[in-house]
Amino acid sequence: MLLGGGGSLLGAAVAGLVWLLRRRTTDPVLETVIALVTPYAAYVLAESAHTSGVTSVVVAGVLLGRSGHRLTDANIRLQLHAVYAVVVFLLESVVFSIVGLELPTLVRELPAGTGWWPLQSTAIAAVLIAVRVLWTLPLTRAVKPSRGRLSWRVAGVVTWAGTRGVMPLAAALSIPLLTEGGDRLAGRPLVLVLTVSNVVLTLVVQGLTLAAVVNRSGLALEPEHTAREEEDARDELNRAALDHVDGLAELEAVPETAVDRVRRALTARLDRTPEAPDGTTADDAYRQLRHEVIAVQNTRLHRLYEEHRISDTTLRVLQRDLDLEQAALGRN
Incomplete structure (x- = not known):
């Protein structure tokens, strides 16, 4: 019990320190390094204090996971999710592989009386x-x-x-x-x-x-229930955004052209009325058109690179922007 309590306190302390560091971090690479080092730091500190390292890691992860979205921006979250997916897969594969290789030896080394x-x-x-x-x-x-x-x-x-x-x-x-x-x-x-x-x-x-x-x-839940829940949540987010934009328009704090541009996009997302014989809505047509436009931009971008009109750095930056925009549009 004391071991678990000590590990929890150290995990909370590590989470607090990392929270302060991540609030002042804007570099995705540095943020990724901090995220990867955090569990090891929590484990090593707890083991050095003769408490539960596993408990410390779990507590730190839970506390940071609840507030992580307030500490990072979109670019950092995209990179962290990609890194986490690879790291978790590798670590789980290594752990189960090692244990699987050691299991026959452990069974043979079992003392007498443990055959059951x-x-x-x-x-x-x-x-x-x-x-x-x-x-x-x-x-x-x-x-x-x-x-x-x-x-x-x-x-x-x-x-x-x-x-x-x-x-x-x-x-x-x-x-x-x-x-x-x-x-x-x-x-x-x-x-x-x-x-x-x-x-x-x-x-x-x-x-x-x-x-x-x-x-x-x-x-x-049936697939249609999940789709309906996702659709309702998206509508709720779009209504909240539209209310905020209308409030800005009343205050005249933002140029009218910018307000109209955002308002039209949000209104199109909320409009479920079919505008074509096949049931396609304005938002569906918009997203399909944006996918086609991004494909054209991708082709032109790589042509510029092949013609040596842009550098490799420019290619990577613009390619990432196009990829993020296409990912935000969702599936075609």
Whole structure:
């Protein structure tokens, strides 16, 4: 308990320090470096203070994740998301590969009397699932407050979706190899074997059957529901932006031409009235036209580069601008 509390305090301290640094950072490369160094700093500081490094990393990540959108701009977020996707994939691949290679050796090194580890692992997985059901069940009352009843279906889906992964492995691997006296720590191989087997069991059993469980529960959202939710959220954002633009127009704080340009774009996005026989709206036609125009601009940009009329630096900058604009338009 003390180890977890100390790790939480250090994680919060690291998050606060990083928050102050990132508030003053505008360089995407430096921001990426800070983001990558943060978990290692939280882990090393916590381990140096003889507390839980894993807990420290989790607390720092949760705190920074809740406020990260206020610390960065669009360019930094685009780069961070791209870097995170690659780093997470590489780290998870390395961790599972190393553990998979070590697992046969760990099983062979298990001490006498631990031959029942498959049954122990299954029992632990069952206990974890039961505890998760009991923990999430009281929270399901908020899902449908009008009924005021506990929902076993919601608790079951949330529990079945809670597969174990890298975090339990990281916690198990953080157990020291030797005691303070220099002897090998007894029980560490068994802990690692049980952890790995639980991870594999949950990933295989729960992971491969999760879709069926969600479908049988009746809680799954149909694709049209998700699309409608996204469409409603986009409309809400556009209305908020349109209200802000109208307020600026009344104050005459912005040139009228700029206000009209933004207002027309927002109004077109909110207009769902089909303007063509095939049901195409003005916003659909606008986005399709913008995709075509960007394709023409891309062709001309590379032609300028091939004719040695622009430098490589100019090519990269303009290509990024076109890519960002096309990404903002969404799918054609």
